[in-house]
Amino acid sequence: MPDTWLGVILFLLLVAPGLSFDLLSDSRRAVVRESAFRELGRTILASLAFGSMGLAVAVGAYGLWPGVFAAPLRMIGVDAAAYVRSDAEHVAASLIVQTLFAFAAVVGTHLWLRKRSNARLGNTSGWNVAFRTRAPVGTVPFVRVRTRSGTVWAGVVYDFSPDLEVADREITLGPPLASSRTNSGLSAVPDVWQRVVLRDSEIEWIIVKYIPDVSPATTVPRRRLRRRRSQ
Numbered sequence: 001m002p003d004t005w006l007g008v009i010l011f012l013l014l015v016a017p018g019l020s021f022d023l024l025s026d027s028r029r030a031v032v033r034e035s036a037f038r039e040l041g042r043t044i045l046a047s048l049a050f051g052s053m054g055l056a057v058a059v060g061a062y063g064l065w066p067g068v069f070a071a072p073l074r075m076i077g078v079d080a081a082a083y084v085r086s087d088a089e090h091v092a093a094s095l096i097v098q099t100l101f102a103f104a105a106v107v108g109t110h111l112w113l114r115k116r117s118n119a120r121l122g123n124t125s126g127w128n129v130a131f132r133t134r135a136p137v138g139t140v141p142f143v144r145v146r147t148r149s150g151t152v153w154a155g156v157v158y159d160f161s162p163d164l165e166v167a168d169r170e171i172t173l174g175p176p177l178a179s180s181r182t183n184s185g186l187s188a189v190p191d192v193w194q195r196v197v198l199r200d201s202e203i204e205w206i207i208v209k210y211i212p213d214v215s216p217a218t219t220v221p222r223r224r225l226r227r228r229r230s231q
Contacts, residue, residue, distance in 0.1 A: 017054075017102045018047030024110040050109075054102035058094045070094045127171070128162040130208050139210035143173070146204045153196055154178040154186055156211075161200075169200035 022043055062069040070083075070090035083091075131141045141157045155173030173196045177189035189196075 014047050014051050015043065016047075016099075017050040017106050018043035018045070020103065021046045021050065021106045021110065024106070046106075050102045050105045051098070053105045054098035054100075057101040058098040061097050062094065068093060069097065125162060125169070127160050127169070130206075131157050131160055132162070136210055138213055140213045141208050142211045143171075143209075144207045145171070145173070145198060146206075147198065147202045148204050149202070150181065152180045152186065153198065155196060158195060170197055171200075171203075171206075172197050 022039075058069065062071055068090065070087050070093070135141055142155070143157055144152060144154045146152050153173060155175065155177040157171065158174035159172040161169040161171070175191070175194060177193065177196060178186035179189055179196075180186045
């Protein structure tokens, strides 16, 4: 681990491109669980590739304008610390050029790969898509939920857990509430009961429709969903 301010800066500059490329890759490929060693190795290799591109540009910039930029090869030589202290301004200019080009290469490579794959994937749950991002403006999601016990609940989505992991995911329904324990029609839940909380492990299926957000009497859950969409 780096133990000086220069070491910290260089560490961040060398690792950040790989991390950025890995995060952007989530929109092109399905996210799978993998070991920390594999993930770290992929990040390091990407950082080396994009960092080398940036270094090549910094070397070229020094060759064209030696009075503006530092000699990149001296920055990584045996006398690097002394050279950096004696020529800090030129070193900073070279690091900026190298970093900017490395991140430009990250973005360019990502866009090129995304165009070739024609994929638009996202690391987000289906609940988040249906209840928040795809809800038309001026509407709120009204759902009918069937539990594994056979009970059916219906109501406006007041709140939900947007996490991709399903183990602790929950959905909270608000008025107008209705329920049924049989295959017959739904019966309205008395107004004294205001919320129903259901765990993902209890749910068999959910169907969704979007209703106009026009009733002042039930604006609390709708305001809450709008705030989440704006985040």
